[in-house]
Amino acid sequence: MGWRLAALGKCEEGLPSLSFREILRRVAPLIRPYAKYVYAAAAATVLRLLLNLAIPVLMGLLIDSAMGGSFGELTSLSLVFLGCAAAYWWVGYARAYFMIVAGQSLVRDLRAALLDKLLRARIEVLSKEEVGRLVSRVMNDVDVIGDAFTGGLIDAVADAITMVGALAVMVTISSRLTLVVLPLLPAVLLINYHLAAKARKTFRMARKAVAKVTAKVEQEVSGAAVVKTYVRRRDINEREFEEVSKESVSLNVEAAKVVSSVDLLMSVMRALGIAAILYVGGVLVLGGEMTVGTIVAFYGYLSMFFRPLQTLAMFFNSIQSALAAAERVTELLKAEEEEGGALRSPVKGYVELRNVHFGYERNLPVIKGVSLEVKPGELVAIVGPTGSGKSTLAKLLLRFYDPWSGEILLDGRRVDEYDLSYLRRVIAYVPQEPAVISGKVYDNLVA
Ligand SMILES: Nc1ncnc2c1ncn2[C@@H]1O[C@H](COP(=O)(O)OP(=O)(O)OP(=O)(O)O)[C@@H](O)[C@H]1O
Numbered sequence: 001m002g003w004r005l006a007a008l009g010k011c012e013e014g015l016p017s018l019s020f021r022e023i024l025r026r027v028a029p030l031i032r033p034y035a036k037y038v039y040a041a042a043a044a045t046v047l048r049l050l051l052n053l054a055i056p057v058l059m060g061l062l063i064d065s066a067m068g069g070s071f072g073e074l075t076s077l078s079l080v081f082l083g084c085a086a087a088y089w090w091v092g093y094a095r096a097y098f099m100i101v102a103g104q105s106l107v108r109d110l111r112a113a114l115l116d117k118l119l120r121a122r123i124e125v126l127s128k129e130e131v132g133r134l135v136s137r138v139m140n141d142v143d144v145i146g147d148a149f150t151g152g153l154i155d156a157v158a159d160a161i162t163m164v165g166a167l168a169v170m171v172t173i174s175s176r177l178t179l180v181v182l183p184l185l186p187a188v189l190l191i192n193y194h195l196a197a198k199a200r201k202t203f204r205m206a207r208k209a210v211a212k213v214t215a216k217v218e219q220e221v222s223g224a225a226v227v228k229t230y231v232r233r234r235d236i237n238e239r240e241f242e243e244v245s246k247e248s249v250s251l252n253v254e255a256a257k258v259v260s261s262v263d264l265l266m267s268v269m270r271a272l273g274i275a276a277i278l279y280v281g282g283v284l285v286l287g288g289e290m291t292v293g294t295i296v297a298f299y300g301y302l303s304m305f306f307r308p309l310q311t312l313a314m315f316f317n318s319i320q321s322a323l324a325a326a327e328r329v330t331e332l333l334k335a336e337e338e339e340g341g342a343l344r345s346p347v348k349g350y351v352e353l354r355n356v357h358f359g360y361e362r363n364l365p366v367i368k369g370v371s372l373e374v375k376p377g378e379l380v381a382i383v384g385p386t387g388s389g390k391s392t393l394a395k396l397l398l399r400f401y402d403p404w405s406g407e408i409l410l411d412g413r414r415v416d417e418y419d420l421s422y423l424r425r426v427i428a429y430v431p432q433e434p435a436v437i438s439g440k441v442y443d444n445l446v447a
């Protein structure tokens with residue numbers, strides 16, 4: 001895998017800043033419970049590979065025996081061929097099954113781990129990011145990782161082995177024909193490497209453009225009632241939407257153009273390869289140095305050798321997005337969690353603030369040296385202009401945030417000594433913005 005990542009590093013900007021090892025270290029434990037499925041899928045992949053490699057040779061033998069062998073040989077070869085084809089199908093089915101079980105289990109666990117993390121993370125982690133982005137990590141990013149894991153990774157390894165295997169068989173069958181097609185290899189690599197890099201770049205830009213359109217739609221829909229009332233604003237919004245849409249269309253067209261040019265160039269290369277082996281092979285057959293079956297078998301391996309080059313180029317794309325997704329997910333997985341103490345002693349409700357300083361952003365204090373005392377049973381109203389920090393005081397008491405300096409005490413003990421869920425249970429908090437949890441009214445009141 002090393003060279004692929006290194007190659008990516010050369011042609012990709014905005015690569016994950018976390019090391020591959022760090023990403024692996026966090027994601028690997030989630031895969032471990034399903035290791036047996038991964039191994040089973042890998043074993044099935046190897047088996048399928050061997051069967052795949054056997055098929056062109058069998059086809060060549062079949063053709064040669066049809067052209068000059070015995071009836072018995074033809075029949076037994078046909079049966080072996082059928083057996084291999086059936087086994088190929090069955091093994092492919094098993095492989096897909098194991099891969100999907102492993103991948104989907106990984107997706108489920110990763111999602112559960114993320115959701116758990118989100119619920120335990122410090123509130124800064126949540127408020128720093130837009131909700132949409134966090135949801136996107138839990139849903140889209142995890143899907144991308146799952147896809148790359150099931151679709152990309154095992155296939156890419158299998159593809160690489162297929163290429164080496166096919167080349168080895170090609171050399172064994174006919175080193176002369178191999179020499180004829182080998183000069184195409186640098187051209188093929190160049191096309192794939194260069195154009196695939198370009199395609200990735202365009203695709204990424206296109207994805208960003210689509211994200212902009214999505215954000216715009218989201219903005220429009222959530223502010224629909226307001227936008228409706230301002231006709232001028234509506235016109236501006238429509239114009240802005242048209243602009244981002246236009247950008248998205250042209251970038252997507254550009255990306256598709258690059259991809260189809262890769263496909264077309266590869267088809268041309270393949271056609272050149274086929275023409276070359278048919279011509280040189282034909283000359284050899286005419287001279288009695290080669291059988292038709294050998295050409296057919298060789299042709300089979302040639303396409304087997306070329307196909308993975310294309311899928312590997314696609315794999316670059318999927319591993320690139322998966323790495324980026326894995327980085328975002330890992331970043332969230334290591335987000336700081338809320339930590340509380342162990343204190344769970346009964347509380348009377350004696351609240352004391354001593355010279356508390358706090359702000360949401362560095363150098364932007366909101367609470368500047370507040371001290372106050374509230375005795376049990378006392379009713380205190382804190383009054384102040386909007387934005388003066390009233391809600392912030394309540395949030396500090398509940399430890400959604402910790403003060404920069406000063407102390408907040410409940411019954412004479414610092415609030416951070418209390419067990420977090422206990423602290424939040426003994427303080428009734430009615431937030432300024434109502435939040436309704438789906439379920440019964442009762443659940444909303446007591447849960
Ligand atoms: N999550 C946050 N991130 C950054 N700044 C914040 C955040 N929450 C509040 N602030 C800022 O902190 C200041 C105090 O906000 P706070 O909500 O405590 O005010 P308030 O007194 O409750 O106002 P209101 O009367 O409108 O409810 C404001 O300037 C607000 O913009």
Ligand SMILES: [Mg+2]
Pocket residue numbers: 390391392432
């Ligand atoms: Mg408030």
